Amino acid sequence: MISPAGSPLPNDLDAYWMPFTANRQFKAAPRILAKAKGTHYVMADGREILDGTAGLWCVNAGHCRDEITAAIAAQAAELDYATAFQMGHPGAFELASRLAVLAPGDLDHVFFVNSGSEAVETALKMALAYHAARGESARTRLIGRERGYHGVNFGGMSVGGIGNNRKQFGAGLAGVDHLAHTHDLEHNAFSRGQPDWGAHLADDLNRLIALHDASTIAAVIVEPMAGSTGVLVPPKGYLERLREICDAHGILLIFDEVITGYGRLGASFAAQRFGIVPDLMTTAKGLTNAAIPMGAVFARKGIFETFMSGPEAVIELFHGYTYSGHPMACAAALATLDLYEKEDLFARAAALEPHWREAVHRLDDAPNVTDVRDIGIAAGIELVPRDGKPGARAYDVFTKCLELGALTRQAGDVIALSPPLIISEQEIDRLVEILGEAIAATA
Numbered sequence: 001m002i003s004p005a006g007s008p009l010p011n012d013l014d015a016y017w018m019p020f021t022a023n024r025q026f027k028a029a030p031r032i033l034a035k036a037k038g039t040h041y042v043m044a045d046g047r048e049i050l051d052g053t054a055g056l057w058c059v060n061a062g063h064c065r066d067e068i069t070a071a072i073a074a075q076a077a078e079l080d081y082a083t084a085f086q087m088g089h090p091g092a093f094e095l096a097s098r099l100a101v102l103a104p105g106d107l108d109h110v111f112f113v114n115s116g117s118e119a120v121e122t123a124l125k126m127a128l129a130y131h132a133a134r135g136e137s138a139r140t141r142l143i144g145r146e147r148g149y150h151g152v153n154f155g156g157m158s159v160g161g162i163g164n165n166r167k168q169f170g171a172g173l174a175g176v177d178h179l180a181h182t183h184d185l186e187h188n189a190f191s192r193g194q195p196d197w198g199a200h201l202a203d204d205l206n207r208l209i210a211l212h213d214a215s216t217i218a219a220v221i222v223e224p225m226a227g228s229t230g231v232l233v234p235p236k237g238y239l240e241r242l243r244e245i246c247d248a249h250g251i252l253l254i255f256d257e258v259i260t261g262y263g264r265l266g267a268s269f270a271a272q273r274f275g276i277v278p279d280l281m282t283t284a285k286g287l288t289n290a291a292i293p294m295g296a297v298f299a300r301k302g303i304f305e306t307f308m309s310g311p312e313a314v315i316e317l318f319h320g321y322t323y324s325g326h327p328m329a330c331a332a333a334l335a336t337l338d339l340y341e342k343e344d345l346f347a348r349a350a351a352l353e354p355h356w357r358e359a360v361h362r363l364d365d366a367p368n369v370t371d372v373r374d375i376g377i378a379a380g381i382e383l384v385p386r387d388g389k390p391g392a393r394a395y396d397v398f399t400k401c402l403e404l405g406a407l408t409r410q411a412g413d414v415i416a417l418s419p420p421l422i423i424s425e426q427e428i429d430r431l432v433e434i435l436g437e438a439i440a441a442t443a
């Protein structure tokens, strides 16, 4: 069946198997986004909705920016597609060079992919191949962290630490282990910014090293701030300690910056905010302002150069995607970087952070709220679960917010907020006000 021309409402919802969605519940009461501009969506029924989640942590410069739309259209007319295997096109080289300048330290080589999940798979494979190239092919173990989210492909799922994302899909990758997570309400509830308590949790890596021996461990992957699992902010000193332990044992440190990259924490990357240079860094989402799917993996100079030491006619890394460095994605990303620079959006996010913090912590005393945490322009509001129904209260809050005019994100019993970085102080206040009303209404 075809929707009537011009109708924003699909007339049959059945065929579409929706991702990470309770399909039957959704289709009984659909929520259809029809348009977007700036900080707002327009629903199919014409209602304007304040976007409290930047889409899905990705539309950092706001929706439907004319400069990005125009760049994509122009690129589509000029060069629609170019294979990236043994061929190149100018946009990919230009974008990689621009990104290398943006990245911290010597993370100056960039590999293009199409999503955060692919970025993670790519980084994990790079880590294994790097050690093999150096003659340490026994280093095959990958260490993730409980409550981590690294996408949905087999590697990312395996190093990820969210039970529901794993339990339907078998044993996952062999040789994976997990650090303890850093979330502890007893010590850290209602922290503003980085919690004071918890640096010692990084020592859990020493436990895994004692168990497996460092000579078998290739890499540790963590989100500097865990987003999808409900905005878990790293305790002060925690990431520094992880870096030190990795260095002491020749283990690569991978920062998964799919959410934290491109301004979310008021710096280009969380790596800069926290002053730590990882060995590999995965990004996606804000790279193109989400207008075209794209991800980028950054590798430190020494890692890239290790691969460049063999015979010149041999492919150095047997890995890549048909759409790696797609011309339209590159055009979207270049236009996005221009916007970020022109509007100084990362600095804007940093300047907005105190207002953001004050605003979200107005919910500290709201009913059923057990924690409010924040960093950059992100916040997690944790709620008491309903008896025997995990996630049900936060789902009700999410749907109530939508009814009241704001899009929020439910992650278990946490409501996560991460609006576009162009949001105004008045819009922040309104977002928090709506969330407060929704929490009260569902108490």
Ligand SMILES: Cc1ncc(COP(=O)(O)O)c(C=O)c1O
Pocket: 114, 115, 116, 117, 118, 120, 149, 150, 151, 152, 223, 227, 228, 256, 257, 258, 259, 284, 285
């Ligand atoms: C830290 C992190 N890594 C990886 C991913 C997966 O990205 P994608 O959904 O683009 O595959 C996400 C998505 O939210 C993420 O937050």
